[in-house]
Amino acid sequence: MVQKKGKKKSVRKRKTAKTNRKAKGDGFLLSTKRFVVRVLLVTVGIFVGLYLLDYLYPKEPAAAETKRQLAKFFSFPKENTFAFPGETKETATKPVVSRGDVRIEMAALQAKRPEQLIHHEGYSLSYNNDYKIANWVAWELTREEAVSTKAARDGRFVPDPEVKGATALHEDYTRTGFDRGHLAPAGDMKWSAKAMRETFYLSNICPQHPKLNKGLWNTLENKCRAWANQHGTLWIATGPVITEDMRVMGKNRVGVPKQFYKVICYYSHNKYHGIAFLIENKDYGKTSLRTLAIPIDRVEKVTGIDFFYQLPESIQQDMEAVVDESFWF
Structure with missing residues (x-):
């Protein structure tokens, strides 16, 4: 058991x-x-x-559009398949595909000068790190953009996030006696809130005499919008006349230009028409814009910049040599 x-x-x-x-x-x-x-x-x-x-x-569609535009700008085709008015495909010399692929407003430095090319939604610019201001700012202004009220004026002056290296700061302008003057005006960018805000980047700003900023310069900006509404698309480039004897201001030594320029062209009646202005950094009082109009090639000589260089040379020569006031005033 x-x-x-x-x-x-x-x-x-x-x-x-x-x-x-x-x-x-x-x-x-x-x-x-x-x-x-x-x-x-x-x-x-x-x-x-x-x-x-x-x-x-x-994702914001504008970002994709910007990348597309930049890709087009930096990768032109080798052969020409489009002729500007007054040319044939055989005689055209510029490598373009269509008007949409040509940034007519773009400029090119001829003088030896620091430059960083920057592209924003509404404008492009050549930035000068030595003086913390632009060599030039360029944009296209259509009739629809000129009359748009989609975005209200809105923005605060801040450094451009695309600028590499030295930059101006808001306080560089404080108590200097100069306005923070727009180059590409906020009033041209009311078609986009983003484009509007980007006009307040300090890369698009220059020290301007207060009475110039609020006076003749503002009159010229309003006149450009009126021209765009009247004639259609304008191509505009503007900026300070940079010289070696410019005074500087602020901790970051921002250049104070003695003069500003603005060059404009548009296409009408089978022809390109151009006009330019050289404006001193001062109060002009009630001076008429018409008395200050000059040919574009005079501004090119003063600034060392080739404007509208993507147009064929023959068209540039004719357009930039004279001002036909009947088309403008």
Whole structure:
């Protein structure tokens, strides 16, 4: 009888051990399943979250458009497939595909000067790190843009995030006696809130005599919008006349120009028409704009900048040599 009891106990122990091992195996399997399920749930949650984020906060289309425009600007085709008015495809000399691919408003430095090319939604500029102001700022102004009221004037003066290296700061202008004068005017960018805000980047600002900024310069900006509304698309370039004897101001030594320029062209009646202004950094009182109009090539000589250089040379020569006031005033 004792031997039978011992045998039964031994059998029970083996069964118990086997049961325990099975339970442990089942527990491990269950834990593994739970872990896998949790990982799957977290993964699904992440994908759902990213989808909702993209749905609720889509990427700004303007950024994609800017990249597209920049790609087009820096990768012109080798052969010409479009002729400007007055040319044939055989005689055209510029590598262009269509008017949309040609940035007519762009300028090119001829004088040796620091330059960083920057492109924003509404304008492009050549930035001068030595004087912390632009060499030139250029943009296209259409009739629709000139009359748009989509975006109210809004912005505060801040450094341009695209500028590499030295930059002007808001305080460089404080208590200097000069206004923070826009080059590409905020009034030309009411078609886009982003374009409006970007006109307040300090790369687009120059020290201006307060009565010039609020007077003749403002009159010229308003006149450009009126011309765009009347004639259609204008191509505009503007900036300070940079000279070695310019005074500087502020902690960051911002250049104070003695003169500003603005050059403008548009296409009408099978011809390009151009006009330019050289304006001193002073109060002009009630001076008429008409008395200050000059040919574009005179501004090119003073500034060392080639304006509208992407137009064929023959068209540039004719347009830049004279001002036909009947088309402008």
